[in-house]
Amino acid sequence: QVQLVESGGGLVQAGGSLRLSCASSKSILSTNVMGWYRQAPGKQRELVALITSDGTTNYPDSVKGRFTISRDNSKNTVYLQMNSLKPEDTAVYYCNANMRLTGRTYWGQGTQVTVSS
Numbered sequence: 001q002v003q004l005v006e007s008g009g010g011l012v013q014a015g016g017s018l019r020l021s022c023a024s025s026k027s028i029l030s031t032n033v034m035g036w037y038r039q040a041p042g043k044q045r046e047l048v049a050l051i052t053s054d055g056t057t058n059y060p061d062s063v064k065g066r067f068t069i070s071r072d073n074s075k076n077t078v079y080l081q082m083n084s085l086k087p088e089d090t091a092v093y094y095c096n097a098n099m100r101l102t103g104r105t106y107w108g109q110g111t112q113v114t115v116s117s
Contacts, residue, residue: 006093014085024078024097037096
């Protein structure tokens with residue numbers, strides 16, 4: 001019922017920047033929380049950033065100060081600005097949304113981010 005489409009992944013050199021986008025087929029005003037997760041080979045999927053309906057953001061220490069999650073309600077899009085990228089940031093990045101009314105959670109298809117040394 002809700003489609004999330006990520007874009008913006010690619011190959012970047014260590015220290016570089018990348019901006020991911022997550023376009024929702026539904027208004028992001030209908031969400032409780034939207035977030036970005038990542039999964040590297042051999043590792044569990046982990047939370048990278050989240051933003052709540054009131055605009056509160058949260059980041060793990062591994063990306064704090066380097067990554068910023070934001071949203072544009074008029075475009076139904078959530079962004080992840082990634083600066084000072086490190087090789088350990090290499091992973092498939094997934095967009096996630098939890099809908100306020102139904103409580104259902106949706107995932108995007110993922111976008112690959114590769115950071116070279």
